[in-house]
Amino acid sequence: MSELFSRTRIQILLPLPLSGVLDYLMPDELQLQKGDFVTVPLSGREVQGVVWDTDPENRDVPEEKLKYVIRKAELPPLPESLMKFVSWVANYTLSPLGSVLKMALSVPRKFDKPKKKILYRLSPELPEKLSPARTRVAEAAVGDMPMAVKSWCDIAAVGEGVVRGMIKAGQMVPVEVSGEESFLKPDIELERATLSKEQRDAAEQIILQQRSGTFQAMLLEGVTGSGKTEVYFEAIAEALRDKTAQVLVLVPEISLTAQWLERFKERFGSEPVIWHSEMTPAQRRRAWWATICGEARVIVGARSALFLPLQNLKLVIVDEEHSTTFKQDEGVMYNGRDMAVVRAMHMHCPVVLASATPSLETLINAESGKYDWLYLGERHGPAELPQMSCVDLKKYPLESGSWISQPLRMALEDNFVKGEQTLLYLNRRGYAPLTLCRSCGHRMECPHCSAWLVEHSRFNKLECHHCGFNRPKPNICPQCEAVDSLVAVGPGVERVAEEVAVLFPDARLAVMSSDEIASPASLKRMIESIERHEVDFIIGTQIVTKGYHFPMLTLVGVIDADLGMSGADPRAAERTWQQLEQVAGRAGRAEHAGRVIFQTYQPNHPVLQAIVCGDKDLFLEREAASREAQNLPPYGKLASLILSGPDRSKVVGAAKALGSKAPHSNDLKVLGPVPAPLSYLRGNHRYRFLVKAGTSVNLQNEIRCWLDLLPSQRGVKIQIDIDPYSFY
Ligand code: ADP
Ligand code: ZN
Secondary structure: OHHHHHOEEEEEEOOOOOOOOEEEEEOOOOOOOOOOEEEEEEOOEEEEEEEEEOOOOOOOOOHHHOOEOOEEOOOOOOOHHHHHHHHHHHHHHOOOHHHHHHHHOOOOOOOOOOOEEEEEEEOOOOOOOOOHHHHHHHHHOOOOOOEOHHHHHHHHOOOHHHHHHHHHOOOEEEEEEEOOOOOOOOOOOOOOOOOOHHHHHHHHHHHHHHHHOOOEEEEEEEOOOOOHHHHHHHHHHHHOOOOOOEEEEEOOOHHHOHHHHHHHHHHHOOOOEEEOOOOOHHHHHHHHHHHHOOOOOEEEEOHHHHHOOOOOEEEEEEEOOOOHHHEOOOOOOOEHHHHHHHHHHHHOOEEEEEEOOOOHHHHHHHHOOOOEEEEEOOOOOOOOOOEEEEEEOOOOOOOOOOOOOHHHHHHHHHHHHHOOEEEEEOOOOOOEOEEEEOOOOOEOEOOOOOOEOEEEHHHOEEEOOOOOOEEEOOOEOOOOOOEOOEEEEOOOHHHHHHHHHHHOOOOOEEEEOOOOOOOHHHHHHHHHHHHOOOOOEEEEOHHHHOOOOOOOEEEEEEOOOOOOOOOOOOOHHHHHHHHHHHHHOOOOOOOOOOEEEEEEOOOOOHHHHHHHOOOHHHHHHHHHHHHHHOOOOOOEEEEEEEEEEOOHHHHHHHHHHHHHOOOOEOOEEEEEEEEEEEEEEOOEEEEEEEEEEEOOOOHHHHHHHHHHOOOOOOOOEEEEEEOOOOOO
């Protein structure tokens, strides 16, 4: 009996979709602490996990059923702040704890210490006389630099035997180095831009807050080109004076930030540590290790960088904080911007939310004083804000098959003749959003989704933008078999480019959309070619709104300013405003003045009025008022539940059953179930509920209790999205 009592029970969290921890026994020889990485047995396999609790309260599983931890990894423990964050996110998003841990451990072979490599350098005591081959080796040496055997052979043009012989004879000596290149340290003393008064004030406020070592969220608002990046670079440099401080910068899409990285390198002399989903396993491992060992000082990444094992986080920046790409809309559905605020709170450091077009949520927090509000009102240097105007398409109707109105065409001509660059913006990939049959009216739809197929002319195919299904464009209508009767309806960027090519046969065009840009490298090439002024017209999707700075770009034409204004999304108007404002911000960023033209059927729409007349405050006030009236975020809480599955009747049955148990109170309403706007997606039927609640309601608890009332059903998946950004 006494022996039983001496055994220590601990709880391990595994990176698997389990909602809780599992109990194990701690072998005497392992002194395990909270956060330690361990390997444990699980149904005949070995699984890696983290010690979550060393003195658990819950001891329901009898001790004799427990297995021993197999081994402990040689790794610094998972920082306690990250454990806390993982629990917080799981609780907030109603996700299994293990699924959230998985995001923090999504690194291949993380338990293997980076390997040491053995290199060789010449011995300081070489004999006077060497064979000709060995002399060649001795003469090939580059200072004291150690090199691999293979490299010695290459530069001295000798066989491997020669080098091995020298090693054996002690003429070359081994040097052990870390197998992975280490990251260069940022140099904070490099020469830098002299900040304007406004910029300096903003930077000072961040620095003061940062030095105080306390949490504070700060909105850094400033028109595009006002120097927000310069300001937070200054704050980063100051934070790094503490030799162990780490800084995290979140950016919307890391693969799209080549220009940003260049600037960082100019300012700090070396590249930061980068983190995003498209990195190779080796790159991920290197960055993860550098973070947990404290070697990584500045980490710039996509939202998932929040889950890196940062040891001494002293400052968090969220650039383009309004961007919806911070929201992860599958798996653990979290908003990277909001979670960055929570992460900073746990780490007792400031978080700076930067944007030219802050989200309404952030603005309201700044207005109420919950967030500090730093404001940059002017563009840097001579650059002035562009001149804006609308073309009313009711007055200047488009000719059939044309998407460029006469006033816009004249402006394009004018700019082309002047030799300046023009951007035409249309947030639609491909050639045409719809293909239909002229004879029978049949529309080409995706067989797996309730969505039209989009024509991509370059590959002569029709593609579904939801599931990726594609097929060659047929010559015959699949319904009535009429020949050559399928016509393209509506424009995509490819079609606009075709029109520009006809209008300006001598012009050099570039189409910028995710179809054209397959990799960060190809994006970089395109950006450089635009910077070198090898392009006259850029025709692009929202990819071009991402903060680029092209000095010769002086005209922006928005092909369809009405796109995206309608729909079930309560943020539709706000988002359209942000997109248009951002795309307009690409014009005239240097000494040449800029001009922006919006083609629209609704020139009086509040969004356009806000941009064109500059009464942005009025627009935002109205938006805020309308959200408040409807109790929508941030004035109320919102969650969506999507039920989906391949068998429609099962999904409907489950949705009805759930609907009959839905909670209702003065402060909480459940709307639905209704078929989701995209009622069929990737072969699954979809039904949705919206839960609206007052800010004092514990929404997560309510939903948890509600779902507990019914057993989960086979073949029906329930996806919970707290504070949804997607409404299809
Ligand atoms: P934002 O991030 O607000 O869009 P940036 O920081 O990118 O603005 O600044 C826009 C341009 O102006 C950049 O090319 C930047 O280098 C330049 N710039 C901003 N502030 C200064 C300054 N104080 N001195 C020199 N150049 C500056
Ligand atoms: Zn599809």
